[in-house]
Amino acid sequence: MTMPPDSMRLDKWLWCARFYKTRGLAVEEIGKGRVTVNEQPAKAAREVRPGDTIALRQGPVARTVVVRGLSKARGPAPVAQQLYEETAESQAARAYAAEQRRLAPEPSASLSEGRPTKRDRRSIDKARDWGDRWSASLDD
DSSP states (O other): OOOOOSOEEHHHHHHHTTSSSSHHHHHHHHHTTOEEETTEEOOTTOEEOTTOEEEEEETTEEEEEEEOOOOSSOOOHHHHGGGEEEOHHHHHHHHHHHHHHHHSOOGGGGOSOOSOOHHHHHHHHHHHOOTTOSSSSOOO
């Protein structure tokens, strides 16, 4: 029986722990500075070990997790969830953000007027009374 590794690349760990669908996406997010290890900026090749704290963003969701284990391969989600433990502050912040998104008004509800209808356009043109001018610019 082989022993699990004592450290592994950050991008591979994020992929194995199922935070990102592909290693390429993990590398991209790390490159954009959205992932830190022990509050330090990280590169994809950085080695992570059990006990390290990783802060990451998944879209609008910010998470902070503590590495609990390493895996040689990407496995099913229940196994992947055993590789980390989310901090209590992170869980509370995620719940608060989800509640704020739920309570936020629908963006389209703030629009009082949309594009004018054909009828509205005709009434606007009639009200402007362009006369016999071919252009909207004023000629002095």
